[in-house]
Amino acid sequence: MTRTDGKPVRVLLITRAPVGGLWRHILDLTDGLLDRGFELGIAVDSLRASEHVRATLKRFEPRLALGVHTLDIPRLPGWGDLRLSMQFRKLIKTVQPDIVHGHGAKGGLYARLSAWRTEANAVYTPHGGSLHYDWKTMGGKVFLTAERRLIPLTHQFLFESQFSADGFEEKIGDTQGRDKVVFNGLGSREFAGGPVVLDEPTHDFAFVGEMRAIKGVDVLLEALCQVRHPEGRPLKVLMLGDGPMLEDYRTYAEQLGLADEVSFVGRRPVREAFAATNTVLVPSRAESLPYIVIESIAAGKQVIATDVGGISEIFGPTRDALVPADNVDALAEAMRQALEPRSPTTESVLETRYAYLAANFHVDTMVDQIAASYRNLSQAR
Incomplete structure (x- = not known):
């Protein structure tokens, strides 16, 4: 998939926890985007990367033009997030992606903070994440307030279900038309x-x-x-x-x-x-x-x-x-x-x-829809 200048669209995928359905989604998306001519990179939490995950990343690495990057990403918010955001900004300046796609709450945090005031477009898929929290709890107030403040830094929200899209609007705020529902799919x-x-x-x-x-x-x-x-x-x-x-x-x-x-x-x-x-x-x-x-x-x-x-x-x-x-x-x-x-x-x-x-729920439909969103964002800037 190319930009208006004929060069491949470059995408950096970020997540904290490479586990469960979220990780399956990223791997399926990576396979599909590579087949469609995108240039990709993956950044994950080194603390949660099991031997199986490391083996999977090693298998993908030769095909990833933007590389594989493992960082120590904490689960809970704290001052370390500011330091990591600076690391991700340096990474973006180095690999120069057109799209930074954050998956899960922490992936979405780093994608949007690190892409801010750069040439990259920030895309976010919650995969549940912060949407499981409630404003009545202290943790909920922290996570949901952060989500609300990050809305202006998000160029595209890609929700995996209408439930997530509706929940985001109800709990956090209006995406101002920058949202799209793309179901997960199988081969x-x-x-x-x-x-x-x-x-x-x-x-x-x-x-x-x-x-x-x-x-x-x-x-x-x-x-x-x-x-x-x-x-x-x-x-x-x-x-x-x-x-x-x-x-x-x-x-x-x-x-x-x-x-x-x-x-x-x-x-x-x-x-x-x-x-x-x-x-x-x-x-x-x-x-x-x-x-x-x-x-x-x-x-x-x-x-x-x-x-x-x-x-x-x-x-x-x-x-x-x-x-x-x-x-x-x-x-x-x-x-x-x-x-x-x-x-x-x-x-x-x-x-x-x-x-x-x-x-x-077919994987080709999923990848085609996400690829179209990436292309539209890359051509718009």
């Missing part, structure tokens, strides 16, 4: 072709996600206490994911008498969950537009999810099937229904959901 190879039923699944349910309170793992465990398999055998639930509360949830499962039913296996490829079960659980208390929901539906799985964030946008015409967040009884009832043989009505719902996803 063609990730679509199974329709709903799939494993004849002999090894597990009744699977959870894939970070082990922290916002993901509702405790609600899942409590709901399991109310569910019995129609055949009378113990349930089998596969729990994929790592995080700060992993050991807490192991202990809680034991206290609830679920040690034999729940298997915590740590961070593993999502395909292991898809190969093990027909039903994926997403009991989150808050989300933006979670990849696991998109991936699971594309893989042909039945998804039991809460009505939070942009999940209703993924479910589309079948959004009535979502369960309320933090509701143990509702989650347990949905799980009981999923253990029954699929009725024609259920099959129809799953087929409708799959078709809607395939039509609206």
Whole structure:
């Protein structure tokens, strides 16, 4: 993709935490933009860069004209942010990007502060981030005030869901028409072709996600206490994911008498969950537009999810099937229904959901829309 002078558009992508759906989004975007002729660089927090992330960056590095940059980026705001902003400004002067795209709250902070009064355009995608905070808390006041003051420094807001766009306007302020909703997407190879039923699944349910309170793992465990398999055998639930509360949830499962039913296996490829079960659980208390929901539906799985964030946008015409967040009884009832043989009505719902996803959540559409935003910004200045 070229500018008006015929040179490739140069983009620096910045994030603090290279984990979860945010990181998946950046990698998909990087692949797509490189294929479309952009010149790219990636800057991430060295403190959160696991061996897997470092290996991924090393694999990408030869293709990244603007390089790979790792800096020590703190999670919480402080005076260190000013020092890091100066480092990022020096980086921008060195690599001379046309676009600086910040992902997540901290990525958005550095992208906009460092691009201020330079030739670069600042783009911001929250990925939830600050939108999960509330003005009633001290932390919320800090993060949301910072977001409000950064609006004038933002040339383009790219929200991954209408929920995020609406939440930003309600909590923080008017983007003055500089916003666009671009759904996350998957590649063609990730679509199974329709709903799939494993004849002999090894597990009744699977959870894939970070082990922290916002993901509702405790609600899942409590709901399991109310569910019995129609055949009378113990349930089998596969729990994929790592995080700060992993050991807490192991202990809680034991206290609830679920040690034999729940298997915590740590961070593993999502395909292991898809190969093990027909039903994926997403009991989150808050989300933006979670990849696991998109991936699971594309893989042909039945998804039991809460009505939070942009999940209703993924479910589309079948959004009535979502369960309320933090509701143990509702989650347990949905799980009981999923253990029954699929009725024609259920099959129809799953087929409708799959078709809607395939039509609206493809990675090529995502990259094309973001690339068009980059091009328009580069040509406007």
